[in-house]
Amino acid sequence: MSRTDEVVNGIKRMILEGTFKPGDRLPIEKDLAESLGVSRGSLREGMSALSILGIVNIRQGDGTYVTNLDAPQLLAPMGFVVDFQGQGDPRHIHTVRRLLECEAARLAATRITDEALAQAGELLDEAARIAGQSPQDHERIMEIDIAFHRIIAVHADNPVLVGLIEAFAGRTLRGRLWRSLHEEGADRRTHDEHAAILKALVARDPERARIRMANHLIGVEESLYGLPDDGDANAEAGGS
Amino acid sequence: MSRTDEVVNGIKRMILEGTFKPGDRLPIEKDLAESLGVSRGSLREGMSALSILGIVNIRQGDGTYVTNLDAPQLLAPMGFVVDFQGQGDPRHIHTVRRLLECEAARLAATRITDEALAQAGELLDEAARIAGQSPQDHERIMEIDIAFHRIIAVHADNPVLVGLIEAFAGRTLRGRLWRSLHEEGADRRTHDEHAAILKALVARDPERARIRMANHLIGVEESLYGLPDDGDANAEAGGS
């Protein structure tokens, strides 16, 4: 095992053992390198990796700190999987995204707060207002779309789920999506689907919320490639 | 943006643009550093990070190569999320794992090959044989458990799903689980649940497979903490 790996595993182990806790400031590079028995260069290679993984936060002129280690923070670096995987064949990613977001909608229906529902409603209203303007602010509309989905994800009350959704439905994917959606003028349809999801959430109906979300995402996927992609679209026989 | 970030983004961009393709050998560190306008030390910090993220593979004495960039490879480094998140509260992780594996079972039911089914059957037979022996090889039983779940995940035919499952149901989590399961002598029950899953797969019945998998994982979770954890356990009203 290389020195760099020793550094990475050593720091991770020390964090797990409680030597360093979230928010703590790590010893300076010189001391840390000495205590691990490596040179400062090797230490820095390891810390650089830990920084990109979201485990530590390095601030020039200040010091190195352990992050809060919450799931979204730790899962954020996975966003680049979308870049590489989504290049040729984005279907697998959309399938996973749909699975995650449908579950989030289902869970959120019984957990979301009234405040969050009101906030989501305001977002949709704003989107509707912008859509009426002549020079539509597409950037802002995409912003609202992301915020709307985020509210739902967050209120599923599962940080791991939130992290995965943010990684798989982040800016990279959305950027590609919105170009397609716009070219076919699907803004209105998207808004209606969002409204349907919100309605189900307001009714605190998990199955309805899940189905509305699935319906929305399938619509998005179909504007990318004509046919349903992977299996039977999350078992939309839900009606019984 | 630091030089290290420039290196990371630069290499990622070059891969995305097709300058380097999976399996390609990168230029030697000296040349690469020069072409990016950074010192070799800074370059190495970036490459070290890319290596840990599973994007490149550095081999001493040989060279640096672009990995195959498939989802499991790219998602593998996220396994440590289980270490940090699962420390205090593993419920959120188990919830996500259950969601992922249930979907995998559902998809696999219509896609798994006869060969894979036969292989899975042999694994369960071997586990049953070992369980009868006096000095039970717990390590091997855990090995078989992982292999069984992996066969199902792989035959869902979605590499992204496979990567996530391997990250969230990897050795770390399983190690903790098997200790608990063993202490309460749940080996037999686990085997029966596995057999039920396999039976549903052989019948090519997606809903049955999903439900059997959910039932199995809920059993596992309950041996960790008495009560159902996160919501209604994947809507097991599936009967109807």
Added chain:
DNA sequence: AGGCGGGGAAACGTCGGATGTCTCGGGTCA
């Protein structure tokens, strides 16, 4: 007394070179 700004110490950021270690492949020899 309180607010503001300068300056120095501390810590990370970057660089260059030197040396160690490992892998691969060509050449040699039996």
Added chain:
DNA sequence: TGACCCGAGACATCCGACGTTTCCCCGCCT
């Protein structure tokens, strides 16, 4: 023809020096 040797090439590690940024204390002004 096959096994072995060895040297070139490439990554691994270390060291020392200097640049850049941040924080914070101290002194000054109001």
